[in-house]
Amino acid sequence: ETGVTQTPRHLVMGMTNKKSLKCEQHLGHNAMYWYKQSAKKPLELMFVYNFKEQTENNSVPSRFSPECPNSSHLFLHLHTLQPEDSALYLCASSQDKKNIQYFGAGTRLSVL
Amino acid sequence: AQSVAQPEDQVNVAEGNPLTVKCTYSVSGNPYLFWYVQYPNRGLQFLLKYITGDNLVKGSYGFEAEFNKSQTSFHLKKPSALVSDSALYFCAVRVFVSGNTPLVFGKGTRLSVIA
Numbered sequence: 001e002t003g004v005t006q007t008p009r010h011l012v013m014g015m016t017n018k019k020s021l022k023c024e025q026h027l028g029h030n031a032m033y034w035y036k037q038s039a040k041k042p043l044e045l046m047f048v049y050n051f052k053e054q055t056e057n058n059s060v061p062s063r064f065s066p067e068c069p070n071s072s073h074l075f076l077h078l079h080t081l082q083p084e085d086s087a088l089y090l091c092a093s094s095q096d097k098k099n100i101q102y103f104g105a106g107t108r109l110s111v112l
Numbered sequence: 113a114q115s116v117a118q119p120e121d122q123v124n125v126a127e128g129n130p131l132t133v134k135c136t137y138s139v140s141g142n143p144y145l146f147w148y149v150q151y152p153n154r155g156l157q158f159l160l161k162y163i164t165g166d167n168l169v170k171g172s173y174g175f176e177a178e179f180n181k182s183q184t185s186f187h188l189k190k191p192s193a194l195v196s197d198s199a200l201y202f203c204a205v206r207v208f209v210s211g212n213t214p215l216v217f218g219k220g221t222r223l224s225v226i227a
Contacts, residue, residue, distance in 0.1 A: 103155030
């Protein structure tokens with residue numbers, strides 16, 4: 001266990017659905033991240049939150065909407081996704097943005 | 113801009129033999145360098161990092177990596193591979209500045225250790 005928990009582990013959704021991914025960290029970290037991992041592509045950083053403030057948004061489409069209510073929780077709200085959004089979505093946390101990132105096991109998302 | 117290259121998609125090695133997973137980087141300042149490993153159905157797990165100091169860095173599970181500034185490389189090595197080392201390995205880099213630059217990951221190298 002890395003101290004970063006993601007739920008659900010697997011999600012299948014249609015293109016018109018709305019769903020949310022949840023990430024919780026028990027490490028006392030103040031920075032949290034969402035990454036997208038697709039086959040044969042580098043890990044893509046999507047969003048960064050530092051002390052609950054969004055500090056990075058790497059040109060992510062608006063159909064992905066992050067929420068960070070406190071330093072321990074991070075959500076990724078999904079709506080009207082496309083099949084090419086199917087991927088493994090990884091959450092990570094770190095103590096400050098300089099330090100080692102600890103990853104959750106990911107949510108495997110399939111968009112039909 | 114920062115970038116990381118892992119030139120091999122796949123590395124195969126026999127159990128007990130030494131292994132090397134290659135990584136080269138490109139940054140405009142001093143690099144922080146990291147290796148992560150991903151086992152099936154798991155998230156990435158930190159292995160080791162280079163910040164400053166000794167060029168040879170030792171990490172978890174007997175892995176080590178050597179920082180080579182002139183060749184801009186940070187290859188991951190292990191003297192004797194185990195079947196359980198089979199996984200996906202990621203190199204990552206960030207620039208050593210105020211902390212506002214994100215980690216940039218390579219596309220990963222799949223290591224298969226054959227018994």
